[in-house]
Amino acid sequence: MRLILAPMEGLADVYLRRLITAQGGFDRVISEFVRVVDQLLPESVFYSICPELLQGSRTDSGTPVRVQLLGNHLEALAANAQRAIALGSDGIDLNFGCPSKTVNRSQGGAVLLREPDTLYQVVKAVREALPEHITVSAKMRLGYDDTELMLDNARAIADAGATELTVHARTRAQGYAPPAHWHELARIRSAISIPLIANGDVWSPADYQACSQIAGTQDVMLGRGAIRHPDLAHRIRQNNETTLDWQRLCGLIVQFWREVRADMPEKYCAGRLKQWLNHLRVAHSGAERLWLEVRAERSTQALDRLIHNLEPDSDPVRNSSGQP
Numbered sequence: 001m002r003l004i005l006a007p008m009e010g011l012a013d014v015y016l017r018r019l020i021t022a023q024g025g026f027d028r029v030i031s032e033f034v035r036v037v038d039q040l041l042p043e044s045v046f047y048s049i050c051p052e053l054l055q056g057s058r059t060d061s062g063t064p065v066r067v068q069l070l071g072n073h074l075e076a077l078a079a080n081a082q083r084a085i086a087l088g089s090d091g092i093d094l095n096f097g098c099p100s101k102t103v104n105r106s107q108g109g110a111v112l113l114r115e116p117d118t119l120y121q122v123v124k125a126v127r128e129a130l131p132e133h134i135t136v137s138a139k140m141r142l143g144y145d146d147t148e149l150m151l152d153n154a155r156a157i158a159d160a161g162a163t164e165l166t167v168h169a170r171t172r173a174q175g176y177a178p179p180a181h182w183h184e185l186a187r188i189r190s191a192i193s194i195p196l197i198a199n200g201d202v203w204s205p206a207d208y209q210a211c212s213q214i215a216g217t218q219d220v221m222l223g224r225g226a227i228r229h230p231d232l233a234h235r236i237r238q239n240n241e242t243t244l245d246w247q248r249l250c251g252l253i254v255q256f257w258r259e260v261r262a263d264m265p266e267k268y269c270a271g272r273l274k275q276w277l278n279h280l281r282v283a284h285s286g287a288e289r290l291w292l293e294v295r296a297e298r299s300t301q302a303l304d305r306l307i308h309n310l311e312p313d314s315d316p317v318r319n320s321s322g323q324p
């Protein structure tokens, strides 16, 4: 069984990657995508999207992080893949699933699922640019508008030399609308000889069991489920359906806020907190209450006090008055 934390641009950033992998259970993380147009990007771009490169491409708890590239320019992808590997990335992942209109308009992400031959060329160019022992993985959806080219796409990626393939079990047209079509993954699994990693709508250990059984693979990538339940991978390994209690989650929220406040420009901090709470509140009633309070706050200092009050030894009466 391998459990992988999904790339989630603007959501699973370095703070949440650190926090989630610290709960245990993950074998690997894929970074947010690095968008390649037609040039070799400066090292600073890689470090800003994947700061883990500065520490051996591992999160603080030691989980390997793989840089994901998005684009279609063969030479530029090859050169940037070499750069990411030189900086220490744990292999290269290629994005063939991004549904963004802007990205698709410039022939990147899911739009390439209309052209199996382009997928083949992209994977081959990156594969040939790297030493054989370096992993080149790819991530795709079931298709663009429909699943007609699904098997052709998967075969093209495998034939071009990819080491493994992750499939988000929806087409681009299906967006994120439930359900994820896990049964289609079983068809892909039979069509290729490289390992398949199943992805889409795994929110609990029971979902993991169902997805794994239907798709025919024990390797699963967890996305929003791990944002809502940071301990999901650990619980899948224990087959434990009991999610984090509110006290423990408060500790993680306090930690997250402290790190975001220490590193990020002040104007972005509130947005980061609100975004995570907006996911957490679906699964935790305490987070729903906190989200309603946080949403109403305008100043970062007021948020500092609110979050400080979550600490187990804080005195809410004293702290809500703002006195130290």
Ligand SMILES: Cc1cc2nc3c(=O)[nH]c(=O)nc-3n(C[C@H](O)[C@H](O)[C@H](O)COP(=O)(O)O)c2cc1C
Pocket (backbone or CB within 6 Å): 006, 007, 008, 009, 010, 011, 031, 032, 033, 068, 095, 096, 097, 098, 139, 168, 199, 200, 201, 202, 221, 222, 223, 224, 225
């Ligand atoms: C906010 C957000 C950003 C995402 N960014 C990326 C990305 O950078 N690269 C990628 O391959 N997939 C990206 N995805 C797709 C996820 O990796 C994953 O395939 C999708 O969320 C389905 O899995 P889940 O149901 O477990 O969340 C993103 C998804 C979300 C919700």
